[in-house]
Amino acid sequence: xxxxICSTFLTAAARRWPEDLRDEMLAEWRAELHATPGNxxxxxxxxxxxxxxxxxxxxxVVRPGRNFAHAVLSLVLxxxxxxxxxxxxxxxxxxxxxxxxxWQAWVGAGSIVAAVVLxxxxxxxxxxxxxxxxxxxxxxxxxxxxFAVFTAWPLLEGFSLNRSHVGDGFRWALSAxxxxxxxxxxxxxxxxxxxxxxxALVSYWSAVTRFDPYGMEVFFGGEFLxxxxxxxxxxxxxxxxxFLLVYANLLIRRHRATQAQVVxxxxxx
Amino acid sequence: MNTELRMTVPVARVLAALVADPxxxxxxxxLMQSSELPSGTLYPILARLTEAGWLEKRWEExxxxxxxxxxxxxxxxTPAALPIARQRLAELHEQTRTAPAHTVAKEATA
Numbered sequence: 001x002x003x004x005i006c007s008t009f010l011t012a013a014a015r016r017w018p019e020d021l022r023d024e025m026l027a028e029w030r031a032e033l034h035a036t037p038g039n040x041x042x043x044x045x046x047x048x049x050x051x052x053x054x055x056x057x058x059x060x061v062v063r064p065g066r067n068f069a070h071a072v073l074s075l076v077l078x079x080x081x082x083x084x085x086x087x088x089x090x091x092x093x094x095x096x097x098x099x100x101x102x103w104q105a106w107v108g109a110g111s112i113v114a115a116v117v118l119x120x121x122x123x124x125x126x127x128x129x130x131x132x133x134x135x136x137x138x139x140x141x142x143x144x145x146x147f148a149v150f151t152a153w154p155l156l157e158g159f160s161l162n163r164s165h166v167g168d169g170f171r172w173a174l175s176a177x178x179x180x181x182x183x184x185x186x187x188x189x190x191x192x193x194x195x196x197x198x199x200a201l202v203s204y205w206s207a208v209t210r211f212d213p214y215g216m217e218v219f220f221g222g223e224f225l226x227x228x229x230x231x232x233x234x235x236x237x238x239x240x241x242x243f244l245l246v247y248a249n250l251l252i253r254r255h256r257a258t259q260a261q262v263v264x265x266x267x268x269x
Numbered sequence: 270m271n272t273e274l275r276m277t278v279p280v281a282r283v284l285a286a287l288v289a290d291p292x293x294x295x296x297x298x299x300l301m302q303s304s305e306l307p308s309g310t311l312y313p314i315l316a317r318l319t320e321a322g323w324l325e326k327r328w329e330e331x332x333x334x335x336x337x338x339x340x341x342x343x344x345x346x347t348p349a350a351l352p353i354a355r356q357r358l359a360e361l362h363e364q365t366r367t368a369p370a371h372t373v374a375k376e377a378t379a
Contacts, residue, residue, distance in 0.1 A: 013309075021316065024342075029308075031339040045301075045308045052309025112323045 002039045007047035051124060070128030077122045078142055078247070079149045082240040089236045101219045101230070108234035115239045123254070130255035135184060141261025142248040143177035146240070168207040176203035176241050183245070184252035196249050200241045207237055271321040274357065279306055281361055283314050284354045287324070287346045294327075294343035313342055323350040 010033070014026040029049060036042050092107055133141050150169045155161060178201035186192040204206075213227035220226040232238060273284040274280065286303035287295060295303075301311055318324045325347050346354060 017316075025312065025316075027339065028297065028342040031313075032308075034338050035296075035341065036298060045298075048307035048309035049312065050309075052307075052313065265359040 001226035002043060006033055006042050006046035013046075013049035013052065033087075051120060056238070067128035067131040070126040071132050072128045074122075074126040075145065077126065078145050078244065081118065081122070082146060082243065083153060085148060085240065085243075086236055089239075093234060093236060096216070096219065098180060098219060105230055106233055106238075108230070111236075111239045112233065112242055116246050119243045120250060122243075123247050123250035127251070127254060130251050131237075135252040135255045136170035136181065138248045138251050139177040139180035139184065142244050143173040146244060147173035171209075172203045172207035172237060172241070175199070175206035179203070180245055180248050183249050189253070192249065196245045197230065199245050200238050203241045204232070204235055204238050232237065271323075273319075274323070276357055276361060277314075279304070279310050280314055280318070281358060282306060283311065283318070284346075285346070285358055288351070288354050288358060291346050291351050296341050296343050296344055300344070304323060319344070323354065324345060 010026060010029050014022045015027070017025050029046075033042055033045060036045055092104060096104070121239075129141070130138065147169055149174075151161075151166055154165075176199050179195055179202060183192045183195035183199065186195060211228065213224060213231050216227035216230050217224060220230065283300060283306065286300055289303070297311065297315070300306075300315070301308055301336040304311065306314075315324065315326075319326050324344045325345065327343050327345075329343060331338075331340050333339050371375065
């Protein structure tokens with residue numbers, strides 16, 4: 001299974017390399033993978049290649065058409081996926097019973113993992129966004145857009161504006177956006193991603209403004225902690241925040257990784 | 270050889286690993302460990318350095334069916350690139366040593 005996943009990752013990575021190098025790089029990676037001990041390290045090796053930016057010549061970086069297309073795609077993904085998910089999530093979050101509580105918890109946990117994966121994929125296909133929008137503005141682009149769509153959605157469906165919901169959404173977007181901007185400024189990856197994880201929780205608390213398991217204790221023998229963890233894991237606002245935070249932070253970090261440079265004067269050979 | 274190399278921090282790490290053992294053959298996994306870069310960052314850098322004439326790449330001369338494994342690719346700094354790599358690393362070291370931290374950080378992200 002792991003071997004097959006790694007092979008798929010390597011093949012996907014090779015497809016993004018220039019055609020004349022493709023077979024050679026694939027052979028090299030397969031040889032390295034063969035010599036790598038442990039499934040986890042193999043998986044990390046292959047996944048890193050699959051998630052990396054396509055190899056290209058340094059001079060060929062200005063492609064306004066591609067960057068504009070990425071920005072449009074980014075807009076569609078940021079606005080569309082969360083709203084689609086919110087509609088779908090109504091099907092499994094609007095009821096609770098002893099029979100469903102276990103699988104709902106698993107679906108909630110799975111949704112968080114799916115949000116991370118989706119964030120990685122979406123960031124991978126819209127790397128040109130940071131060529132049009134400064135990385136510092138990516139949190140505003142991401143959460144501002146989401147807030148605008150979230151606010152406008154009821155109006156489009158013919159409902160009137162609910163000020164309470166707008167306030168909740170604003171606090172959610174503001175807290176997530178600010179912490180996302182902070183995470184983007186931190187260079188150390190573990191700390192940066194730690195802030196992202198914190199931001200997902202803080203944005204939730206900013207919106208709900210209270211620690212309340214909403215009566216879920218009845219499903220967990222009256223215990224507060226598992227009930228509250230269940231509420232957190234199944235909170236769709238956390239799922240959406242995770243998706244957007246991973247997406248935005250990856251865009252910022254990738255841009256910095258490729259742009260950070262110290263220009264040194266040419267020296268004759 | 271193209272000497273106008275964009276000296277990014279990851280490139281400097283790779284060069285430092287290669288300069289540390291200039292006559293040795295370095296394969297990808299070893300360079301990942303010594304440069305502390307993930308494979309997705311390392312290989313594009315190796316490809317750029319090879320295209321620019323800084324590295325020579327050769328394949329291990331083994332019979333895969335006898336060895337029971339595929340041949341690996343090795344990288345080594347070219348003789349012409351070695352003194353330039355050393356000079357660039359020294360310049361970079363000097364910049365980061367003498368400039369205030371915030372200035373270097375600002376330059377690095379410019």
